Amino acid sequence: MLSRFSPWRLALVLCLLVSFTGRTRGDATCPATCTCVEDSVTCSGSNLTVLPADIPDNETVRKLCVSRTQIKSLNATSFNSLTELVSVDLSNNLDLKHIADGSFASLTKLESLTLRRNAINQLTNETFIGLEQLTSLDLSYNCLTEIPDFAFHQLKSLQVWI
8 A cells, every 4th residue: 555655646746846836947947937848948828928038048948939929029139048049939929020130149059940920021131130050941921021132141051941
């Protein structure tokens, strides 16, 4: 017969406590509206209106998914502390209309950027500044009405553009 405090029950209680009090990864805390697993942070299907300020900014976060939220715009400092990202998925944010020039400038290691199914209506020559390592860009299902001639000139490594 199992005792009241068997190891599996204790583990279950600890898992439940962690899930209700904020998940942790190493020494960094995962934002309450997100899930953090290994090198990925996922903040999807929430009522976020801006990127969470408390996304762990250590070297282990390499993938970020913020989809199906209420985010309306990205500013020039949105990703400043997340310089190790190699993949960003900002898909299905139907209110996302504006990306400020230089929003991705600190993401010099970024290889994949998904901006599918948003309401982005224009790009500038500075939208993708600093993304020289980007190999994949998905802008499908947006409302793009203006794309300047040199909007993609910095994307020297781009192999897939949708």
